[in-house]
Amino acid sequence: MRINAICLALVFVLLSPYASGQWTQTNGPYGGYVQTFCVSGTKVFAGTFGGGVFLSADSGRSWKAVNAGLTNTLVGSLVVSGSNLFAGTDNGVFISTNDGTSWTAVVSGLTSTIVLSLAASSTNLFAGTYFGGVFLSTNHGTSWTAARTGLTNLHVQALAVSGALLFAGTKGGVFLSSI
Numbered sequence: 001m002r003i004n005a006i007c008l009a010l011v012f013v014l015l016s017p018y019a020s021g022q023w024t025q026t027n028g029p030y031g032g033y034v035q036t037f038c039v040s041g042t043k044v045f046a047g048t049f050g051g052g053v054f055l056s057a058d059s060g061r062s063w064k065a066v067n068a069g070l071t072n073t074l075v076g077s078l079v080v081s082g083s084n085l086f087a088g089t090d091n092g093v094f095i096s097t098n099d100g101t102s103w104t105a106v107v108s109g110l111t112s113t114i115v116l117s118l119a120a121s122s123t124n125l126f127a128g129t130y131f132g133g134v135f136l137s138t139n140h141g142t143s144w145t146a147a148r149t150g151l152t153n154l155h156v157q158a159l160a161v162s163g164a165l166l167f168a169g170t171k172g173g174v175f176l177s178s179i
Contacts, residue, residue: 014086016033026060038078038085040043043099045085054099064101077128081120084140088115095141106141112154119159119166120179126155126166134168134177151175 032050039045045066046054052067053075067073072091079086085096092107093115107113112132119126121125125137125148133148148154153172158168161179168175 015050018098026056027062029054029056029065032073035076036078038080040099041078042084043113045100047078047087049074049076053078053103066096067103068101069103070094071105076116077118079118079125080118081123081125081140083093083145086118086120086125087168088118088127093141093144097156100120106137108142108153109134109144109152111146116157117159117169119161121161121166124179128158128168129154131155134159134166147177150177 029046029048032048035048035049036047037044042057044056044060048054050073052065052070052073054063055066056063070087072089075087075088077088081095085100087103089092092105092110092113094103095106097101110127112129114123114130115126115127116130123138125126125141127135129135131154133146133151133154135144135149137144151168153170155171158167158169164179166177166179
């Protein structure tokens with residue numbers, strides 16, 4: 001009996017549409033190619049290269065542009081921190097406190113404004129930039145300070161937080177820092 005149960009479980013996994021690798025195209029967004037995603041509760045945000053930010057509240061069946069105040073629609077990264085949504089663009093970082101309905105630039109101290117990646121950990125917000133290294137904000141983007149000591153390559157394409165560690169992916173390899 002135990003063997004049959006295992007076989008049934010394997011058959012279910014093999015036949016399950018979630019395990020089969022089948023993909024179904026959603027209805028957009030069509031404002032440029034999708035560069036990044038971010039999820040907040042049941043809402044999915046897509047950052048596009050040329051169309052700005054799009055929101056889907058129905059699992060991708062419909063999308064709407066949410067770009068009011070976003071002065072650059074080349075969105076390379078998105079991250080949620082608390083109730084705030086941040087977008088990294090070719091013109092710095094923008095914050096939305098209302099699910100993208102409106103955006104405000106938060107770039108004070110950000111000396112490299114092409115933001116390729118964002119990561120958040122507790123009250124810390126990190127921005128990886130194009131040849132400017134990593135910047136840190138501890139006040140929701142109101143001000144930024146350079147956090148690049150030890151980085152030998154300042155083109156930070158990717159950031160990830162794991163526990164008390166921050167990983168930075170650069171053109172020169174992966175770097176690690178404690179938060």
